[in-house]
Amino acid sequence: MSEASATARYNAAEIEPKWRAVWDDAATFEARRDPDKPKYYVLEMFPYPSGRIHIGHVRNYAMGDVIARFKRARGFSVLHPMGWDAFGLPAENAAVERGVHPATWTYENIAAMRDQLKTIGLSLDWSREFATCDPSYYKHQQRLFIDMMEGGFVHQKSSMVNWDPVDNTVLANEQVIDGKGWRSGAPVERRELTQWFFKISDMAEELLDAIDGLEKWPDKVRLMQRNWIGKSTGLEFRFAIAPNELTEERDLTVYTTRHDTLFGASFCAVSIDHPLIKSLEPKVDGLSAFTTDCRKTGTSEEAIEKAEKKGFDTGLRVKHPFDAEWELPVYAANFVLMDYGTGAVFGCPAHDQRDLDFARKYGLSVTPVVCPSDKEAETFSVGDEAYVGPGRIVNSRFLDGMTVENAKAEVAKRISAMEQGEEKTNYRLRDWGVSRQRSWGCPIPVIHCETCGAVPAPVESLPIELPEDIDFQAQGKPLNAHPTFKHVDCPKCGRAAVRDTDTMDTFADSSWYFARFCNPHAEDAPTVPEEVAYWMNVDQYIGGVEHAILHLLYSRFWARAMQRTGWLPETASEPFDALFTQGMVCHETYQGPDGKWLAPDEIKPVESGGYVRASDGAAVTVGPSVKMSKSKKNVVDPVDIIEQYGADTARWFMLSDSPPERDVEWTTAGVEGAWRFMQRLWRLVVEAEGADDAGSAAEDETLKKAMHRAIDGVTRDIEGFAFNKAVARIYELTNAISRSDGSAEMRREALRALAQLIAPMTPHFAEEAWSRLGGAGMLAEAAWPTADPSLLEDDAITMPIQVNGKKRAEISVSKDADKADVEAMALAEESVQRFLDGAPPKKVIVVPGRIVNVVI
RNA sequence: GGCCCUGUGGCGGAAUUGGUAGACGCGUCGGAUUCAAAAUCCGAUUCCUUCGGGAGUGCCGGUUCGAUUCCGGCCGGGGCUACCA
Numbered sequence: 051m052s053e054a055s056a057t058a059r060y061n062a063a064e065i066e067p068k069w070r071a072v073w074d075d076a077a078t079f080e081a082r083r084d085p086d087k088p089k090y091y092v093l094e095m096f097p098y099p100s101g102r103i104h105i106g107h108v109r110n111y112a113m114g115d116v117i118a119r120f121k122r123a124r125g126f127s128v129l130h131p132m133g134w135d136a137f138g139l140p141a142e143n144a145a146v147e148r149g150v151h152p153a154t155w156t157y158e159n160i161a162a163m164r165d166q167l168k169t170i171g172l173s174l175d176w177s178r179e180f181a182t183c184d185p186s187y188y189k190h191q192q193r194l195f196i197d198m199m200e201g202g203f204v205h206q207k208s209s210m211v212n213w214d215p216v217d218n219t220v221l222a223n224e225q226v227i228d229g230k231g232w233r234s235g236a237p238v239e240r241r242e243l244t245q246w247f248f249k250i251s252d253m254a255e256e257l258l259d260a261i262d263g264l265e266k267w268p269d270k271v272r273l274m275q276r277n278w279i280g281k282s283t284g285l286e287f288r289f290a291i292a293p294n295e296l297t298e299e300r301d302l303t304v305y306t307t308r309h310d311t312l313f314g315a316s317f318c319a320v321s322i323d324h325p326l327i328k329s330l331e332p333k334v335d336g337l338s339a340f341t342t343d344c345r346k347t348g349t350s351e352e353a354i355e356k357a358e359k360k361g362f363d364t365g366l367r368v369k370h371p372f373d374a375e376w377e378l379p380v381y382a383a384n385f386v387l388m389d390y391g392t393g394a395v396f397g398c399p400a401h402d403q404r405d406l407d408f409a410r411k412y413g414l415s416v417t418p419v420v421c422p423s424d425k426e427a428e429t430f431s432v433g434d435e436a437y438v439g440p441g442r443i444v445n446s447r448f449l450d451g452m453t454v455e456n457a458k459a460e461v462a463k464r465i466s467a468m469e470q471g472e473e474k475t476n477y478r479l480r481d482w483g484v485s486r487q488r489s490w491g492c493p494i495p496v497i498h499c500e501t502c503g504a505v506p507a508p509v510e511s512l513p514i515e516l517p518e519d520i521d522f523q524a525q526g527k528p529l530n531a532h533p534t535f536k537h538v539d540c541p542k543c544g545r546a547a548v549r550d551t552d553t554m555d556t557f558a559d560s561s562w563y564f565a566r567f568c569n570p571h572a573e574d575a576p577t578v579p580e581e582v583a584y585w586m587n588v589d590q591y592i593g594g595v596e597h598a599i600l601h602l603l604y605s606r607f608w609a610r611a612m613q614r615t616g617w618l619p620e621t622a623s624e625p626f627d628a629l630f631t632q633g634m635v636c637h638e639t640y641q642g643p644d645g646k647w648l649a650p651d652e653i654k655p656v657e658s659g660g661y662v663r664a665s666d667g668a669a670v671t672v673g674p675s676v677k678m679s680k681s682k683k684n685v686v687d688p689v690d691i692i693e694q695y696g697a698d699t700a701r702w703f704m705l706s707d708s709p710p711e712r713d714v715e716w717t718t719a720g721v722e723g724a725w726r727f728m729q730r731l732w733r734l735v736v737e738a739e740g741a742d743d744a745g746s747a748a749e750d751e752t753l754k755k756a757m758h759r760a761i762d763g764v765t766r767d768i769e770g771f772a773f774n775k776a777v778a779r780i781y782e783l784t785n786a787i788s789r790s791d792g793s794a795e796m797r798r799e800a801l802r803a804l805a806q807l808i809a810p811m812t813p814h815f816a817e818e819a820w821s822r823l824g825g826a827g828m829l830a831e832a833a834w835p836t837a838d839p840s841l842l843e844d845d846a847i848t849m850p851i852q853v854n855g856k857k858r859a860e861i862s863v864s865k866d867a868d869k870a871d872v873e874a875m876a877l878a879e880e881s882v883q884r885f886l887d888g889a890p891p892k893k894v895i896v897v898p899g900r901i902v903n904v905v906i
Numbered sequence: 907g908g909c910c911c912u913g914u915g916g917c918g919g920a921a922u923u924g925g926u927a928g929a930c931g932c933g934u935c936g937g938a939u940u941c942a943a944a945a946u947c948c949g950a951u952u953c954c955u956u957c958g959g960g961a962g963u964g965c966c967g968g969u970u971c972g973a974u975u976c977c978g979g980c981c982g983g984g985g986c987u988a989c990c991a
Contacts, residue, residue: 273910274986282990306991319991359989385989395991403907404989478990598986707918707931715918723932726945733946774919778930785930788947850926855972857926884958895971901925905971 060732062696066814070171078830079118079173081129083584090126091585092118093564095593095601096133099181100140101159103166105635105678105704105716106594108688112701112811113632113710113773114592115172119810120768122173123834129585131567132167132174134160134181137556142490145522152490153518156183166689170697171813173830178570182559183490187566189513190576191558192495194608196506197615199496203249206504209483210323213241218526220487240345245485246494246552250607254279254477257606266628268711271598278599280478285309285462286392287471289318289368292377296333299326302368302380305391305476309465310457311398313446314419316409318368318380318396319361323388330364330382337362337382344384359408360384371470372447383408391476399436406436419446420454482604484555489520489528491553499540499547507549508541514549527551560601561608564588564625565618577617586622595631602626630771633713635704637684639673647683650718675715686716698812699725705773705811727781728815731804734788735819738801741794749792755841756786757800762837764807773811780808798823806835851876852903853885861902869896876902 073079083089094114097107118130134156141152148155160181167174180187198204212221216234220243231238250257258279261272284307291301302318320327322341331338340362361381370376378396385404386395399409400418409416420441421427427444443449449457465471485494493514495507507514517535524531530551540547562576569581609625612618640648642663653661653670661670678685691700703724708714760783767776787800802823809816809829820829843865849872851859859879863872873894876882882904893905 270911270985277909277987280987280990284991304991308991385991387990390990397991402991404991476990595985709919712919717918717932719932720918727931730946775930778920781930848926852926852972855925855970860926893971895925897925897972901972903925903971 060696060728060815062698062728062814063693065818066169066171066696066698069814069817070168072817072828073173073830076828077177078828079128079130079175080177081131081175081585082127083581084127087125087127089129089584090118090121090590091129091588092121092590093131093567093588093592095591095597096135096560096563097163098138098140099134099136099156099159099163101162103163103170103688105686105688105691107167108170108700109635109704109714110592110594110632111167111170111172112704113630113771114590115170115701115813116705116768116773116810117590117592118173119813119830120834122830123806123809123832125833128173129567130172130174131178131570132172132176133179133563133567133570134163134183135556135560135563136160136181136183137491137553137559139488139490142488142522145490145520149522151518151520153183153516156181156490169689169692170701173813178567180566180570182492182556182563185513185515186573187563188492188559190566191492191554191562192507192512192514193509194562194576194612194615194617195554195558196495196509197617198248198611199506201611201615203252203611203614205247205249205481206244207247207481208242208244209247210240211243211245213239213243215239237346243485245483246496246550247481247483248604248607248611250482250603251477251479253607253610254281254479255475256610257479257603260606260624264624264626264629267626268629268631271595271602271629271631274598275603278479278603281475282307282477283473283475284391285458285465285471286474287371287465289371289378289396290374291380292367292369294366296330296364296366297326299329302326302394303392303471304394304396305474306396308398308401308458309461310443310449310452310454311401311419312370312372312396312461313449314398314400314417315370315378315396316399316414316416317378317412318394319383319386319408320364320380321386321388321393322382322384324382324386324393326394327364327382330366334364337364340382359404359411361408361412363412371465371468379414381408381412389480390478400432401436401438403436403438406432406434410434417445419443419449482555482557482607484558485550485552486555487527488553489516489522491556492559493529494550494552494554496550497538497540497547498550499543499545501545502540502542502547504550505540505542505547511541529553557600557604558608561604562612564591564605565609565612565622575617577612579619582617582622583619586618587624588626590628590630591626592630592632594634598631602629630710632710633708634677635716636675636713637678637686637716638675639682639684641671641673643668647681649683650686652683677713678716691721695721695725696728696814698815699728702728702777702812706777707774709774710771727784728812730788731784731808731815731819734784734797735801735805735822738794738797739822741797743794745791745793745796749790750796753786753790753792753796753800755844756783757803758837758841760807761803761835762842765834765837768810776807777811780804783807803835805829806832847899849876849899850901851879851882852901853882854905855903858882858885865899869898872896872898872902876904 092114094110118128122128136156141156144150144155145152214221214231214234214236216236217231221231221238230236258276258281261275264272284305286303286305288301288303291299322344331341361383364380364382366380367377368380386393397405397408399406399414399416401420416432418430418432420437421430421444422439422441440454443452443457449460462473493516495514497505497507499505517532520528520532522528529535536549536551538547538549565577565582565586568585569578572578605625609618610623613623640653640661642648648663648670652664654664656662662668663670688700703721706724760779763779764776783804787797790797802820802825805816805819817829845865846862847865848860848862850857851861858881861875873896886906891904891906895903
């Protein structure tokens with residue numbers, strides 16, 4: 051390398067650490083409550099400490115950092131913290147596999163990842179860092195749990211779980227593979243277990259209503275939350291059970307949203323977990339074999355999807371509410387859910403596909419009762435496809451001729467007059483089961499006493515810490531097997547009792563961390579009133595769309611519960627004012643001739659295009675660009691990228707081209723393009739630094755205008771999360787500067803503005819450029835530039851002239867030219883004349899400042 | 907199955923309320939520089955063309971002086987959810 055090119059080259063490896071040290075020393079990014087400034091809280095979803103950052107983190111945090119730095123420059127007091135979502139299964143697995151304590155494993159990972167993250171140059175307040183596995187964090191989570199117990203937000207109930215009979219442990223759905231335990235390979239059973247639940251379903255209506263107010267959330271996420279809550283309005287009513295010798299029960303309560311089809315009913319189906327079915331099991335031959343068989347099916351989505359719809363005729367008959375002579379058979383069925391509605395339904399095969407399949411299978415009648423408007427009632431029949439559309443009611447006695455809506459109303463009215471039922475709202479949203487039979491999580495602060503029942507642990511006894519000497523090889527739950535952990539005296543009666551040895555779902559940890567960031571070091575309480583009053587809510591939350599439902603819904607629930615237990619101010623019921631969901635980082639996939647996945651650094655390009663395997667030159671198949679994943683090996687390590695090109699280049703590339711909400715494809719060419727741009731800009735800076743040419747005033751004016759247009763545009767683009775467009779404008783200004791024949795002073799002024807505009811994206815580079823170009827103080831502390839509106843528009847504008855909607859010419863007119871003059875000029879254009887061919891135009895439309903359309 | 911989003915050059919993508927389609931970048935091509943290359947700089951780059959123009963934002967149709975944008979239908983791609991009665 052020649053000496054000249056060495057000086058002209060931007061050396062990220064040298065410059066980036068230098069500025070990070072300067073920011074650190076000045077504590078530039080420490081958040082301070084400042085009564086004179088508006089506050090701005092920007093938060094990216096905190097990472098799980100897997101041990102290495104991945105490229106998705108870089109994209110996510112680069113976006114957050116753009117916002118944080120931008121808002122800081124705009125005069126806000128910014129809170130931009132970082133922490134670790136540190137409890138979870140991988141640490142426990144490492145403990146089992148390698149005999150290392152989860153805490154050791156986790157804290158080592160955190161240390162490694164923190165170092166990696168710091169090289170990105172994010173404007174984070176590291177003084178607020180914490181991990182959810184710190185006892186000083188989960189202590190307060192236990193406190194909140196106790197308060198939530200007392201506030202009625204938590205209760206115990208039994209529920210079905212996946213049980214591994216060999217490992218004696220509960221499995222998460224994703225740990226069940228083909229109906230077998232992932233570790234033991236034993237067939238998984240469904241078992242009933244008493245667990246703790248957050249009563250989120252009590253808040254269903256409130257959580258649903260408040261979605262309307264989340265105007266700065268993506269519509270997509272709001273819709274997903276609405277669907278998840280799944281409100282439905284229907285009718286809950288009783289069928290009278292015909293007298294029989296099997297049961298004392300007099301009636302069966304069902305829930306339906308299609309009460310208009312009541313005269314099309316041909317059976318009732320009841321969940322196998324319904325008390326009625328349980329009571330019948332010993333009395334009805336074969337029923338218990340049927341339910342046992344059904345229970346063998348796991349609870350995973352996959353298992354449910356594959357399961358055949360099966361029923362078993364219990365022999366019971368119920369009477370139609372409007373006709374005592376009409377009896378319907380009662381089936382036990384595997385597709386009816388006990389925890390939705392009443393656990394029992396009536397089937398109307400003609401108008402519900404699943405009911406139709408069931409009826410065909412068991413030879414039940416299919417009577418259409420809703421007739422589409424283009425069909426005749428006498429001839430309309432249902433084949434293999436149920437009719438679910440609108441129409442008029444037929445074959446339904448007093449309902450005949452009504453619309454679906456009117457028939458529903460009529461049935462509801464009559465049923466409720468008969469006192470056999472009433473309209474009811476149901477939600478799909480279930481209570482949130484939080485008990486996990488894991489040992490690397492926040493211990494549930496409850497003591498079980500034989501006399502007093504479940505008693506909350508005394509607040510003074512918190513934290514209930516995880517023991518350090520857990521035997522992870524122990525059968526069942528290691529925490530339960532620990533010799534001393536669970537033994538404790540009942541806080542109420544003083545007798546020997548046992549601790550709950552379950553831990554909380556890790557979603558609980560991330561349901562309030564945003565509040566803790568406001569006062570991460572408060573020892574006595576989860577939150578400090580003046581801190582949360584100042585910083586909450588999060589003004590901008592950024593993360594992956596994969597958390598659109600659970601994490602965000604749980605956080606919304608916790609915020610409400612915390613508010614009602616006094617830990618958050620009134621105004622903080624919705625914790626996240628604005629939400630942005632960024633896209634994933636994708637990469638091409640490569641496979642060798644043996645079908646094995648190859649990493650990008652295991653292949654090399656060949657001249658004919660395409661790639662071969664680097665090790666042996668074997669042919670490589672290039673697959674589509676998909677989300678980076680270890681299994682497909684299509685990953686690039688951000689640490690390598692930063693080492694090779696610098697953090698600013700990586701950040702710049704992540705923010706260019708693709709809109710932030712969309713997926714971005716990582717390509718070597720793209721990163722190199724970004725790197726070349728850094729170099730090009732650097733040359734402009736170095737050249738301008740020492741130049742003293744005078745240049746022309748007219749050129750200066752042109753460049754000044756370009757500079758102000760860029761300031762205006764970039765400001766609006768960052769405000770609107772359109773980083774790719776901001777990048778394009780910065781390119782435009784760069785081009786304008788390098789083309790300019792103006793004065794060196796004007797070029798320096800434009801470059802200083804450019805440094806300011808680019809600073810949120812490439813902060814180290816910008817800081818270096820700023821200092822070389824004579825910028826005052828640290829750029830990270832400088833105020834955002836403002837555009838002069840008078841420089842944004844030119845006096846003369848170019849107007850397109852259309853003939854019949856096709857552009858034929860352009861004229862240059864003054865900004866506020868008279869309409870008639872513009873029309874005359876347009877018609878005088880030669881290319882317009884050619885089309886007019888001497889005849890007058892039919893009509894001329896002049897949109898001032900925009901366009902002229904000549905209609906002929 | 908249900909709900910939702912999306913479709914623009916070779917590629918990623920721009921395009922205020924309906925008003926110049928293809929900003930900006932990548933790639934490609936041509937030129938300059940160089941002994942040569944890399945790097946860099948300059949120029950071209952939607953397609954067709956008889957150089958007058960013609961076609962063009964998945965396809966078909968509609969509204970409009972004017973449609974990438976609004977409406978209806980179809981086709982392709984993606985996401986979420988999934989026995990929710």
